[in-house]
Amino acid sequence: MARLEEKLRCTKEPYAEEAGSRRIKSILFSTLSGEEIQKSAEVQVWKSNIYDVTMKPVENGLLDQRMGAANKAGHCTTCHGGFTDCPGHFGYVKLALPVYNIGFFANDLDILKCICKNCSRILLADKARREFLRKMRSPRADATYKKNLVKIIRDKCKVACCPWCGYINGTVKKKAPLSIIHDFSKGLDTNVDEVRKALSHKRDKFSCTPLPAIDPLKILLLFKRMPDEDCELLNLYSRPENLMVTTLAVPPVTIRPSSLVSFSNSSNEDSITGILREIINTNSKLREHLEAGDPPYKCIDTLWAHLQIKVVEYINSESPSVPESTNRGLVQRLKGKQGRFRGNLSGKRVEYTGRTVISPDPNLKITEVAIPVLMAKVLTYPERVSNHNIEKLRERVRNGPTKHPGANFITLPDGTKLHLKYVDRKIAACELRPGYVVERHLEDGDIVLFNRQPSLHRMSIMSHRARIRPWRTLRFNESVCNPYNADFDGDEMNMHVPQTEEARTEALMLMGVQNNLCTPKNGDILVASTQDFLTTSFLITRKDTFYDRPTFSLLCSYLGDAMEAIDLPTPALIKPIELWTGKQVFSVLVRPNAQTRVFLNLTVKEKIYKKNETMCPADGWVYFRNSELISGQLGKATLGNGNKAGLYSVLLRDYNAHAAASCMNRLAKFSARWIGNHGFSIGIDDIQPGERLNEQKSSKINEGYKKCDELITSYSEGQLTLQPGSDAAETLEQQITNVLNKIREGAGDVCMAELHWRNSPLIMSQCGSKGSPINISQMVACVGQQSVGGKRAPNGFIDRTLPHFPVNSKTPAAKGFVANSFYTGLTPTEFFFHTMGGREGLVDTAVKTAETGYMSRRLMKGLEDLAVYYDQTVRNASGGIVQFIYGDDGMDPAKMEGKDGVPxxxxxxxxxxxxxxxxxxxxxxxxxxxxxxxxxxxxxxxxxxxxxxxxxxxxxxxxxxxxxxxxxxxxxxxxxxxxxxxxxxxxxxxxxxxxxxxxxxxxxxxxxxxxxxxxxxxKKVEGGAAVGAIGAQSIGEPGTQMTLKTFHFAGVASMNVTLGVPRIKEIINAAKNISTPIITATLLSDRDLLLARIVKSSIEKTVLGEVANRIRVVVKSGQPYVSVLLDMERIDSLHMKISADAVQQSILKHPKIKLKAEHVRVIRNDKLKIYAPEVDRSKLQYELHTIKCMLPKVIVKGIPTAERVVISEEKGVYKLAVEGTNLLAVMGTPGIDGCKTKSNHVMEVQRTLGIEAARQCIINEILYTMNSHGMSIDIRHMMLLADLMTYKGEILGITRFGITKMKDSVLMLASFEKTAEHLFNASYSGREDQIEGVSECIIMGIPMLLGTGMLKVRQRLDSIPEFKYQPDPIIS
Amino acid sequence: MVQLLFEDIFILQRIDPDGKKFDKVSRIEARSEQFDMYMQLDINTEIYPMRVGEKFTMVLAPTLNLDGTPDTGFYLPTNRKTLADKFEYVMHGKLYKISEDSSSGQTAKVEIYASFGGLLMMLKGDPSNASNFELDQRLFLLIRKV
Structure with missing residues (x-):
């Protein structure tokens, strides 16, 4: 009966850390023996039928009531608990014959390879055995070391003769799934041959390998005889016989519920129950046969094999040895996204949540969220009754569950819960006493967490204060769209209500919007004004907005809810009439009255800025001096997100979050009201081009077309001047693309200049609220070139894009240039090209989401447990130091004010x-x-x-x-x-x-x-900060925004480097082969073009075919040969210094042409004769031909891996860009400054220059990739990532292989990838999980040991010793 | 008596040197007769139209009170006589920057910048004319055509 009271811990209860001994300190993974399974089980299961005729579970059947309640009506006879109370109890099935455990099959095989198949001892001589044992027992041996040691031992065990008993061992092999053979065929045993000879005259073919198969029974016997020390050598934690299945544990009924089909005598069973039933069936048949003493090979073998397959299916139904299983085995329950680990342990379902469509409301503060009354009536907060709130809560109780500020439940101190729907609420309200807990409806000011998926960074979930409003949507201030990446086109968002005071406090202090205005990615402000707010500010701060006294006062009253005092400034114009300017409105907005002690000082260059600082004719220089707007028309640079010098950033840094937030609130309110009256709309007339615009556009297009025609003509005449490193076709493409891009740019510029200033799209693009000049020019003037894969439209037909064009046409129109605008409309072919470009964009987004999602997940798993400790070091969960000081200066990236992470x-x-x-x-x-x-x-x-x-x-x-x-x-x-x-x-x-x-x-x-x-x-980073997780998010989140642009010029035209998501992936995967390896080499004398050319030719791979005038077979009288004539002119002009002798050496060194020195004869300085080696006459011709074919590919000069070398010039300084690998050889080339030569291949840098250089290379490469996409990420994040990838001394990619080497925790690895594999390995070697990392703590449901969980508050419980004013009396 | 900070007669030389950007506001370029000062000034031409070649007196004063009591910073329109009565166009603003301009020749010039609620003024001339000015000074700009 004691068990009855011990209830399961309910997840609903707020977490209270248990004091003392109850905490799970570690989890040990091991294997259970048959007896242990039997002992821990309540019942032996041997009956295959489940229910009897009355639909009651059969005793000793699979749903025996002793194993727990099968459904809601059921009842556990072991602990007398119901379906919800009883955690379930195990049963067991005793198998007639042992079978393999599929998870350990590979281990079984490995052990067998190492032990004598006669005496079960390890196949090592005693001395070696002791030595290995010593190493294995060394306290410093960690899991990876042991794993490698076992590998060494296994290699050492490949001896035939057992050193202990002298038995001749064959090799153990896996043959067919689930059968192991002991192969003697290669053994040293001479007897086999004798037997074979003796049997050879027999007509029947006997297999002469004796007893090839080792069945599980034999293995079990062998394993049982193994001494413990040998087990230790093989890194076995428990006895090896546990790896075989002799007794099967039957899991509790609760995890495989059975549901009765109503009105019929049948039930739906879980697939585990189904498999177990078949196991029991087969097992009992097998037992019958065994007990009957039937001859072994008859049906026992088939039954045994069947039993084996069923047991495999029970454990892993996807195993290749199981033919087409429809059941889900145990492994399937654990693994995958929906599996136990990722689906139920790492992420749990919670109560007190809501989800609905979102909509904007500028009247809310940025920290608020409007919650529909309907939702507020369901979501509750348990408020404890005290003398201070008893009247309020009585009111709530009286209102009950249906009227809004009401309550749903009352919990009495003894734990009974009253639903207010079913009690007399007036009485309940009267009886309310301090100490009761009232689950009241959500009210204004309650703290809720607000979230939108995908939750890519920590600002995707923030805490807001609730405002209960009518209607059905969740509403919030548009300024907060950015961190959630939300818009209002039908997005839905989630909401959670923290249920304890601690949780609320923590949510408010750590996750509050006002505390997350900045992104830790680079310290930019993220919560800032958007869209309409920017437009309003832009329009109102125009130089020619003037307001008279009533209007100006009205505008000032827009700022708040009439709760703020406003000091009216002196009008800018006093005579002839009093007039205030729009800029003065903004000064009032920033500092409404003299009591507000906010003195804002900043300068920002807006998009429209031209020259002369404040005197800019376009008024683009924003200057605030002591909260007065001196000059400048405000736009996105000042008020929007992503600028560190912006208004809100400065307010936040110089004052506090409240100052910035209240300014945002005021602007939101003001903007919504002002633009509502002013009106801002877009119509067809906004995109109608004027006469002049049309003229200029057509002249620009004609001009460009003419240029293209010229280029095409010169190309077809072969007179195009080639660009370095490209052929004629490529050069033509590049130049045409340039010309066409200029057309669109030009058209855009004309648009921006010609449109009236009241043009809505123009205003929006100028202030940065929406759209770019390109968008306007596409609507008004010209859509421009459509590209697919970074090139002009490809040829879908033979030598042309569409059949509407002549073959081989390269004109702009034929390759996807759209000369029309969206206003004029596209021609059919243009439209088709446009869809091609559009489709690529769609496909790319779809592909990218999945790819970056996986990348983020891996980064997170790799970096999740890194945190700053109070000694400023960055350590992982097990205390290993990754950085001595975070980011080399211990600064918090979120608080950086300057560009590029300057504090x-x-x-x-x-x-x-x-x-x-x-x-x-x-x-x-x-x-x-x-x-x-x-x-x-x-x-x-x-x-x-x-x-x-x-x-x-x-x-x-x-x-x-x-x-x-x-x-x-x-x-x-x-x-x-x-x-x-x-x-x-x-x-x-x-x-x-x-x-x-x-x-x-x-x-x-x-x-x-x-x-x-x-x-x-x-600005120092705080102790406990989870810098790892933040770093992972900061690198993962921008990945989702990386656009199509995958290729980019690396300084030189025609030399492409991979960029974007694929490049980031390459870097963090620590890929061995990257798609575009480039070595940037600096020359010793870098202003000498001749030297650059010489060095180039000595690096670049040159094959004989490139420098030979002719290579031909000469068949004359005498011996036929291949003659090679070198093109000395070309060699000299390229400064290659290749002579016939050098060519001879190169030919001899070529691995495939197996010629000797006498076959390759140098005739002249530029002539060689190559004779075929002595073969018979008939093959000679053929042989010579082969040589002739191979000769052009012989590398005569340069580094074989350096595909191409391009000389780049920048301000008279020449540099070499080498496409290819082999950094060492490039650095060693004479004329190259080895100290300044870089490679973008991380692994190669590590091989050549070592781990520190590799770390720097990782940082540089991520930085370069991010920067070329216009994304700024604090370098500290990349440092941390690079440090994590290198801190073990070798480069570990953030992949399943690398992470396995970085982390010790089994649970963490199991929740990442290859769940079952990690669990089986852990139980084989008896790994112990210390539950210190983030994943493990989440899985166990305890607070993790970083952030606020890093330190514990201890209270002294015993009374403090009394202070004595005099020494103790000597005699008392 | 009011201590005037600056007073001179200017001749309007150009209007909108960089093209007309705003409907109601134009930037004028003017040069003074007495001190040879160069001035750029934004003027609301809708209510006070100006043309090239016009002559006007421009006065910069720290206060409008005729007795010279300093400006309080609070604007209270009264019927009292003020300095503004004698002028046609009066603006109120703040001096926000003084800088030197040594680009043209050896004789350094000083630039004084003021903003009248976003309407800017730049006054360039000899340093001796700038000694009366202080940063963050409240300024009244008064104009009368002559």
Whole structure:
């Protein structure tokens, strides 16, 4: 009865860490012996029928009630629990004959190879055995080491004669699935031959290999006799006989529920039950035969084989030895996305969730989410009754489950739960006492988690505050679309309600929107204004928007909910009439009243910026000074996401998240109201081209067409000047593509210039809210070239794209140039080409999603457990150090303000300091004083490496101050003032002017330096930060955005490098062969073209065919030969220095042409004769012909793997780009600067230069790939990835092979890939999982040991010893 | 008496040197007679049209109060007599930048920049004219055609 009370832990209960001994510390994987299975089982199962006639489970049948309840009506007779309470109990089936466990079959085979098939001892001499045993027992041996050791032992065991008993062992082989043979045919036993001889005269063919097959029974006996020490040598944790199946555990009924079909005497059984039933059937038949003493080979063998196959099916129904099984075996239950590991253990189903369509609501704050009342009535939060909230909760209870601010349940302190639908709510409300828990409806201000799939980064799930609203959609501020990557075209989103105070607090502090405004990918702001908000800001800050007093006041009232005081600024125009400008509205928006102490200072270059900084004629230079908008028309660069110098970023860094968030709220509200009245729409007239536009467009197109025609003519005449490294056709394609691209660009420029400023698409493209100049030009002017696979439309017909064009036509129109615009409409052929391009895009997106998804998953599994510890090191779950300091400076990428991961944007900060603390009457410092003060500050502890300040930052700061000092000196010089010493301000007006221009006062400098250092210290990465997971997301997420562009020019035209997702994949897979290996070589004297050419020719692979004038077979009187005549002119012009002797050597070295020196004769400096080796006359001709065919391919000069070398020139500096591998040979080539030669092949760099170089190569390559797609990712993430890939001393790819070598945890590996394999291996070698990593903790349902779970709070329970005021009395 | 920061008569030389970008606002280029100052100024030409060749007086003052009491920063329209009464076009704004321009010749010039709610002014000339100005100063720009 004791078991009855011990209920299963319910996942619903909030997690409370159990104190003391109850925590699962580790899991040991091992195998169970038959007896152990029997002992732990409740019942022996031997009856094959399941239900009796009354549909009650049969005793000793598969659904015996002692194994648990079979369905809701059932009842467990072991623990007397119901279907929900009883965890189930095991049963067992005793097999008549042992069979293989399919999971261990390979292990069985390996063990058999190592032991004597007579005495069961290991086939090692005693000395070697001891030595290996010592190594195996070494405390430093880890799993991989042991695995390798076993491999060595297995190789050593390939001896025929057993050193212990002298028995001659044959080789053990697997023959056919599930049968092992002991093959003596290659043995040293001479007796076999004798027997064979003796039998040879017999007419019947006897097989003379004695007893070839080893059946499971024999193996079991052999295994049983193995001594324990030998088992240890083979890395076996438990006895080897456990690897064979003698007794089968029957799993509890609960995991294979049976459902009765109503109104008939039948039931639907789980496939496990089905297989087990067949096993029991076969087993009992087999037992009958055995007990009857039937001759063995009759039907026992077939039954035994059948039993074997069924047991295999039970374990793994997809095994190749099982013919077409429709059942799901145990392995199938575990593996795969829907399997136990990934489907139920790593991700669990939860309650208190909601999902519905989303829609926008600019009136909500960015931290809020509107939840429909319907949802709020179902989702509840258990609030504990206290004296403070009892009245509120009484109200809720009285309202009940149907009226909105109500409640659904009351839980009494004794655990009973009352549903408010079925009790008298008035009484229940009266009886409410402190300590009760009321599951009340969601109300305004509750914390919910909000999520949209795919959850690619941590900002895909954030916590918002609930606002209960009518209707049926979830609504949120459009500014938060970006982190979720949501739009409102029918997207649905999920919502979760945390159920405990701890969870709510943690959600609010860590996942709150206001705490996640920035992405840790590179520190850019992610939550920012979008679309309409940008358009509004752009329009309202135009220079010619003026408002009179009523309108301006109205606009100011749009900003908030009439809750904010607003100080009306002085109008910009006072006379002739009072007028305020639109920019003043924005100044009010940023700082509505004098009480708001926000002083915003920033400068941003907008898209429309042209020249002259603030005086830009297009007003594109945005300048905020002390929260006043001085100049500039605001657009995406200032207000949008992805700019570190933008308005919200600056507010966030200089002030706090609240300042940025409230500014966003105000803009959202203002924008929605303003643009609602102003109106903003697009119509057909917006894309109607004007007369002039049409003219200019057609002239541009004609011009381009003419150019193309010229190119085509010169191509067909063969007069095209070739581009380096390309042939005529390629050159033509490139040049035509260039011309055509220019047409579209030109058309776009004309559009942008000609369209009226009120044109909606133009406004949108200028402010960055939607669309680009290309989109406009496609609608208005010209759609442009359609491309498939980066080239012009391919030939779908013979030598032409479509049958509408002449054969071999290369004109723009015939190769997919669309001269029409979407407004004029496309011709049929143009339309067809357009669909070709469109289709490629669709296919690419579809393919890419799957590919990047898998890549992200692998990255995550590889990096999930890396975290920063409190000593600043980055370690994995088992405590192994991956980095000594995160990202070389211990900075948090999310907090970086400058470009390229620089901690601070000093220019902006300096500007802010200068503006917010004016020097007014304080004197300014002289240049030397400034430097002195700076040095003094920089010598203090908190700016030294010991104080946690990186040298790079100090240098940055010092350089910045020096730059300012130079500026200050320049100013003084140009105003004819002494550079060093200052004069009295009053006496010298120039001094005043100079101070106003670039003077720095002592206070300003001090504030600046203090802000820099204190802010720097705050930007350190926090202890416990899961930098690994963040790094994986930061690299995985941009992958999904990488567009079609897979190829790119590597400095030189015609030399392509793989880019995009395929390249990232190559790098993180640590691929042995990459698709475009390129070595960039620097020359020793890099301005010498001749040298470059010479070096090029000595690297580039040159074959005889390229330098030979002719190669022909000469059949004359005398011996026929092949004559080779070298093209000396060509050789000299390319500086190749190839002589006939060199060619002779090359021919001799060629592996396939097996000629000797006497066959290859040098006749002249440029002539060789090659004779065939002595063969008979008939074959001679043939032989010579073969040689003739092979000769052109003989490599006469260069590195065989260097396919092509291209000289690239940049500002007079020549460089070589080598297409191919063999970095070592290139570095060793004379004339090459080996120190500056790089390769993009990570594995080769590792082979040639070592692991550190490989690490740098990984970082550089990922950086290069990301940058060429216009994505900026903090270098610290790539460093971490590179470090993880290299920290074991060899390059480990983030693949199933690499990850297996990186991690020790079985559960983690099992939840990644090859689930069953890892589990079987673990139980074979008795692996122990310490449950320290992230995956394991999730699987076990305990908090993981990083982030907030890294440290534990301990409380002292025993009373603190009393403080004594005097020493203890000596005698008491 | 009001301490004027700057006063001079300008001749309008060009309107919209970079092309007309805005409907209501034009950028004028003008040169002063007395101090030979060069000025670029955005003017709302819708309510105060200007033409090339016109002469006008431009005054920069820290306050509109005739007695010279400093401006409070709060704008309260009253019926009192102010400096503005004598002018046709008055703007209020802020001086945001002073910089030197040493590109043209040896004699360095000083540029004074002010923004009147986004309507910008750039005044370039001899450093001696700039000594009255302070950064972040509130400015009233007053114009009267002559």
């Amino acid at each position: 601070l944007n000093l220019d902006q900060l300096f500007m802010k300091v200068m503006a917010t603390c004016p020097h007014q009457d304080q004197g300014v410092l002289s240049p030397s004083e400034i430097l002195k003060m700076t040095e003094e500050r920089l010598s203090r502890l908190d700016t030294s490496p010991e104080g946690g300040c990186s040298g790079g930052f100090v240098k940055l700061l010092r350089d910045f101050v020096n730059k300012r000092v130079t500026l200050w000196k320049n100013t003084r010089r140009s105003l004819n003032l002494d550079e060093e010493c200052l004069e009295n301000k009053a006496s010298c007006p120039e001094e005043r002017v100079a101070a106003n221009i670039s003077g720095i006062s002592a206070k300003q400098l001090q504030v600046f330096l203090e802000t820099c250092t204190s802010r720097y210290q705050l």
